[in-house]
Amino acid sequence: NAGVTQTPKFRVLKTGQSMTLLCAQDMNHEYMYWYRQDPGMGLRLIHYSVGEGTTAKGEVPDGYNVSRLKKQNFLLGLESAAPSQTSVYFCASSYSPPLDYEQYFGPGTRLTVT
Amino acid sequence: KQEVTQIPAALSVPEGENLVLNCSFTDSAIYNLQWFRQDPGKGLTSLLLIQSSQREQTSGRLNASLDKSSGRSTLYIAASQPGDSATYLCAVIDNNAGNMLTFGGGTRLMVKP
Numbered sequence: 001n002a003g004v005t006q007t008p009k010f011r012v013l014k015t016g017q018s019m020t021l022l023c024a025q026d027m028n029h030e031y032m033y034w035y036r037q038d039p040g041m042g043l044r045l046i047h048y049s050v051g052e053g054t055t056a057k058g059e060v061p062d063g064y065n066v067s068r069l070k071k072q073n074f075l076l077g078l079e080s081a082a083p084s085q086t087s088v089y090f091c092a093s094s095y096s097p098p099l100d101y102e103q104y105f106g107p108g109t110r111l112t113v114t
Numbered sequence: 115k116q117e118v119t120q121i122p123a124a125l126s127v128p129e130g131e132n133l134v135l136n137c138s139f140t141d142s143a144i145y146n147l148q149w150f151r152q153d154p155g156k157g158l159t160s161l162l163l164i165q166s167s168q169r170e171q172t173s174g175r176l177n178a179s180l181d182k183s184s185g186r187s188t189l190y191i192a193a194s195q196p197g198d199s200a201t202y203l204c205a206v207i208d209n210n211a212g213n214m215l216t217f218g219g220g221t222r223l224m225v226k227p
Contacts, residue, residue: 004157033215043158043203043217058214090157100165102148103215105158 002026004106006091012112013081021076021109023091030096032074033058033103034066036087043090049074050096081113116141116208120218127194128226135189135221137204142185148215149178149189150203158203162189194225 004025013019023032033048045058049068063085065077074093078085089109095101117140127133137147146165150158162171162178164187170179177190187204201222205215 040219042219043205043215045214048214092158100146102160102163104160105150107157108155 004091004093004104006089006106006109008109009107010110012114013078014114015082017081018077018079019081019111020078021089021091021111023074023076023093023106024072025074025091025093025104026072027093027095027104028071029093029104030071031094031103032068033092033094034064034074034076035090035092036060037090037108038087046076046089081111083113085111086113087111116144116206116216118204118206118216118218120202120204120221122221123219124222124224126224126226129194129196131194131225132190132192133194133223135191135202135223137187137189137218139185139187139206139208139216141208142182144182144206144208147178147180147187147204147206149176149187150205152201152203152220154200161202191223194223196225196227199223199225 007022034046035043037043044060047066049055052071055066067075091106092103094103119138148163149161152158164171164180175192180187201220203220205217
């Protein structure tokens with residue numbers, strides 16, 4: 001099992017550019033999440049999905065969009081990147097219900113917006 | 115809104131010491147609490163998950179306890195080793211936050227040989 005994988009690992013964008021981060025999991029998990037980690041702010045939830053074809057907003061959803069077209073994949077999109085979106089992005093997944101199971105995290109994507 | 119605090123923010127100990135990391139949360143109505151380890155530049159690795167009905171969980175040299183009523187959890191590491199050096203994060207899911215984990219700021223641990 002590869003677990004949770006993320007691509008790319010690093011990316012530098014200019015303000016206004018767009019990009020998509022891909023998360024894939026091979027554990028047949030129902031739930032998937034996108035977090036961002038910033039110094040002094042800890043990890044915060046951006047969006048999550050409770051199953052294929054569903055998405056929901058987390059704590060800091062503005063400026064991001066997500067899609068869950070396949071159960072194993074969860075995409076995070078930035079339509080017009082801003083310097084405030086410079087961060088490390090983590091994807092996670094868990095079995096259902098998430099209250100009873102651990103969340104498994106990917107290795108992260110380090111994004112810099114100049 | 116749930117707030118999770120970890121004290122101390124950083125800790126340096128000599129190899130072999132037993133140590134305790136602290137985590138406190140403001141809203142005691144939690145479903146579960148999870149402890150993670152994060153190595154520099156890496157993702158999070160789940161260490162222990164404690165359900166709200168449990169008081170502790172053990173895995174090898176790690177023991178996590180939970181006192182919901184006082185809003186506290188501790189992670190005990192026995193016989194620390196240099197390989198334990200990492201940042202340790204606790205996170206809770208509470209009754210009011212759906213599926214969202216609320217994280218503490220972490221404790222950065224350095225174990226010196």
